[in-house]
Amino acid sequence: MCQFEIMRGLLNLVPIPGDYVPEGIYRSAFQPKVFINRGGLMWKAVRERFRRFHVDLNVTQSQIDDGVTKAINVGKALERAYTGTASDTPPVFFVGSWGKGTQLRPSADIDIMANFDWSVYQRFEQRANNKQSQLLQEIRESLAGPYPQTEIRADGQVVVIGFNTITVELVPVFRYPNGQFLMPDSNNGGRWKIVDPFAQIALVERVDAKANGNLRALTKMVKLWNREKRTSLKSFVLELLVAEFMDGYVWATRDYFWYDYFVRDFFQFLRAKSGTYLTIPGTGEAYYVGTDWATRVDTAIENALRACYWEYHDYDVTAGQEWQKIFGPRIPIYTA
Template sequence: MASNTSNSTTSLAELLYGADRHVQPTLLGSGLNGLINSAEPTPPWAYVTQRFTAFLQNLNLTEAQVADGTTKFKGVVSTLNAAYYGTNSDSDHAFFIGSWAKHTRIRPPRDVDLYFLLPVEVYNRFDKYSGNKQSALLQEVKGNLLAAYPLSNIKGDGPVVLAGFWSFNVEVVPAFALQEDRTYWVPKTQNGGSYMTTKPLHEVDVIELADSRNNGNVRRLIRMLKCWQEHCNVELRSFYLELLAVEFMDQWAYRDKSYFYYDWMCRDFFAWLITKAGSFVLAPGTFEILWIGEAWKTKAETASGRALKACDYEHNNKEGDAGDEWQKIFGADVPKWV
């Protein structure tokens, strides 16, 4: 499983602007003496790298949380394989989707999302039903899970069957694989029922490729934005934030940089996001137009103003003042002191 963060603790302002920041200070010597005798012995941005490294580490799921989510995935898949295929496999006919597939999950853990692929015989059986076939299908999947987990809160609401557990939920999407590569039908219960075409693995591809061409910055930005979404109750779906992060990063001037530039990355993203109010993103694979509205715009404007102020504090090494502003955006996961 891909790592969500890497160790990045180089300090003394990235060994005196090793990552640029536009102006290279003049070193009076070489090696450690040169750093000590530099024209700027206390360089600006002294706390940025440590702060954002710690922030992203704080968003990592613990080993116990990862193990818990994996165990729940396996238990649900084993139950459904027993019901529909007569085996106890905890991995066949299923795969992660959402943040667990994209490696964009954060702590505290949210839902574990998965697709479970049903046999074509199940489609044929329900196709003979009168009324809402898709609702009947979801109720059957719900019943099979309820039999195995009688004390859990199991709900069926197309296209998802929600298995509510004590620590976090598992959202199961029953699906039928189509002949076209990695294309699936999932049940939709609204308006009398229908099937909709989905391409969830194309979403994973978009994140993976964007992260690769942008120095690993896309996933890190997404994880920080999810923290903002949670802390400030931002009315913008995580899926939309992911696609917006990809779009932003592909045009950001410093996309090849890393942690030393993350104060500017946050500042520039929020300023850019404001310009996207009332626009749309395209769903990978299906190219469905997804309108993102503008209910979230005021909170983006507030975050933009605070990030601008925090960047000024970071430049002047006002560690606590910068930390205060970042915490107003992201909460306590981003440290005030580093």
């Protein structure tokens, strides 16, 4: 092996008694990394471990086809109900994780927005009380005919269509000339809310391209941690925070060989966001990310430090066990 073939960096290496994490083992992602030649492989399991992990998190083509077909058919049913005819390209589009390409397998739901004519908005504006709830209920009723065996309900900001294989969550919207949308929120008496899903999608697209596809991969891994630990962090919050992290991360373009550092350094970044506000792209809305999840991140950081330490020493099984404390059984222990 060429001495400078792998540039990984100097860990503060001391023996670990029991579960002790060496003081100072965590280094800022922005410190220089110096190669150390131990006369053989180092971090030998990292690339294959995280490659397999990533592949396992991706939705299959059949799952994509199923979700897309169901979403388009819902759009056709709505188009027929409100215009009398249905086209092959109904006015629906994917948002959320499906719109950003960050959906995690298995995907429990698919978020879509349906663009309505402003005449529908004007019709409901003439009504009293919770106009937003009434709109959602009308949409629910319009879908009950085409889907008589499917549970359909209005819930806050969405109409939920509970198919057997995946749930479709539909948000009715009205498009502004600037590309933003007005959507209903029936909570707390009802209100209209301006949203900009394409701004979030554009951010993810830009940073993922800049990071050689690593943004979406890391996002899926972090989402699995979030699912395993059942934190209060919303999916879109994690997507935006991973984008912010990767946009400024010095190693963002590297391959799977660096993913142990990706995970370790992102959790440190995430911990610093506790109690802060996130600015939503497009609308500029300040969203409070909360604090109740911070202790789970502290635990993830400790586990990641141990895992990185053992990866360096090529104790790949021990490292895999530490990763499973973060991600559960879907990240492999054995890579040989």
